Amino acid sequence: MLTRQGAPANPQPQRFADLTEWCIVCLMEVSAMKALIIYDSQYGCTEKVARAIEAALAQAGEAKAFRPAEVDPAMLGKLDLLIVGSPTQGGRPTKAMAELLGKIAADGLKDVPVAAFDTRMKGRMVGVFGFAAGRIETMLKGKGGRSVASPAGFLVDSSKGPLKEGEAERAAAWAAEVLEGIRKTGTP
Numbered sequence: 001m002l003t004r005q006g007a008p009a010n011p012q013p014q015r016f017a018d019l020t021e022w023c024i025v026c027l028m029e030v031s032a033m034k035a036l037i038i039y040d041s042q043y044g045c046t047e048k049v050a051r052a053i054e055a056a057l058a059q060a061g062e063a064k065a066f067r068p069a070e071v072d073p074a075m076l077g078k079l080d081l082l083i084v085g086s087p088t089q090g091g092r093p094t095k096a097m098a099e100l101l102g103k104i105a106a107d108g109l110k111d112v113p114v115a116a117f118d119t120r121m122k123g124r125m126v127g128v129f130g131f132a133a134g135r136i137e138t139m140l141k142g143k144g145g146r147s148v149a150s151p152a153g154f155l156v157d158s159s160k161g162p163l164k165e166g167e168a169e170r171a172a173a174w175a176a177e178v179l180e181g182i183r184k185t186g187t188p
Contacts, residue, residue, distance in 0.1 A: 033060060033061035033062070033080035033081060033182075034061060034062045034063075034078075034079055034080045034081070035057045035060075035061065035062065035063040035064075035079065035080060035081040035082075035083065036063075036064055036065075036066065036071075036076070036079050036081070036082050036083070037050045037053050037054050037057070037063065037064070037065040037066070037083045037084075037085065038065075038066055038067070038068060038071055038082070038083070038084045038085070038097070038100065039065060039066075039067065039084070039085040039086065040067060040068055040085075040086045040087065040093070040094040040096050040097045041067075041087065041119075042087055042094070043087075043159075043160045043161045044161060045087065045119045045154075045156045045161040045162065045163045046085055046086060046087050046118070046119045047065075048163050048168055049085060049117060049119060049154045049163065049167065049168065049171045050065045050083075050085055051065060052168040052169070052171040052172045052175075053065070053083060053085075053117075053171050053172065053174070053175045055172065056171075056172040056173075056175035056176065057081070057083075057175050057178075057179070060179055061080070067096075068096045068097050068099070068100035069096065071100060073100060073103040073104045073105070073108060074105070074108070076104060076108060076109060076112065077105075077108050077109055077110060077112060077144075079112055080112075080113065080182075081112075081113045081114075081115075081148075081178070081182065082109065082112050082113070082114045082115075082140070082145065083114070083115045083116070083117065083175075083178065084097065084101070084114070084115075084116050084117075084136050084140060085116065085117040085118060085119070085133075085136070086118055086119075086132045086136060087118065087119045087120075087132065088118045088119065088120040088121075088129075088131045088132040088133075088153075089132070090129055091129030091130035091131060091132070091135070092129075092132055092135055093118070093132040093135060093136050097132075097136070098139075101136070101139045101140070101143070102139075104143045105143070106143065106144070107143070107144045108143050108144065109140060109143040109144040109145035110144035111144065111146055112144070112145050112146065113145070113146055113147075113148040113178075113181070113182050113185070114137070114140040114141070114145035114146060114147055114148065115137075115147065115148055115149040115151070115152075115178045115181070116132075116133045116134070116136035116137040116140060116147075116151045116152075117133050117136075117151065117152040117153065117154060117171070117174070118131050118132035118133040118136070118151070118152075118153050118154070119153070119154050119155070119156050119163070120132075120153045120154070120155060120156065121155070121156055121157075121158065121159065122155060131151075131153050133151030133152060133153055134151050136151070137151045146185070147181075148178055148181030148182050148185065149174070149177050149178040149181045152171075152174045154167045154170065154171055155167055
């Protein structure tokens with residue numbers, strides 16, 4: 001197991017003073033990994049979530065966030081972790097994100113740990129169409145990726161934002177859950 005000195009082998013949130021401290025300990029357990037966050041954002045909300053995840057993951061290794069147009073799909077199979085996020089539009093990811101995911105070879109993510117997130121509004125009509133994160137996860141797994149965390153949804157006040165209060169912090173905590181999923185499976 002990859003741990004830094006002094007980090008508990010199996011941290012539990014109730015042992016720590018607050019969620020932030022727990023997240024830092026979880027992040028310390030997986031070291032020197034290369035993580036990529038691919039996000040699409042129209043009004044800045046999904047980018048804020050991606051940047052919060054990037055900052056949290058940077059404590060465990062190299063983490064970079066890019067938009068779909070900046071990514072070469074052929075390079076994604078060499079990562080220790082791939083996280084993909086998009087705003088929910090009609091229950092799906094954006095067109096740019098769907099196109100990028102469609103360009104990944106059938107086994108292009110073979111055994112790569114993956115996770116998915118979206119930004120979404122709360123509401124009955126939105127629930128009818130579903131959310132982007134689950135569909136993104138399905139696409140990633142269809143390309144050979146191995147899901148290491150449940151898809152996450154981060155709330156916005158309206159289709160143009162802003163991100164609801166506390167969601168960026170929740171995104172950082174979710175990043176720790178993603179790393180805990182990797183730790184439990186023994187990779188990278």
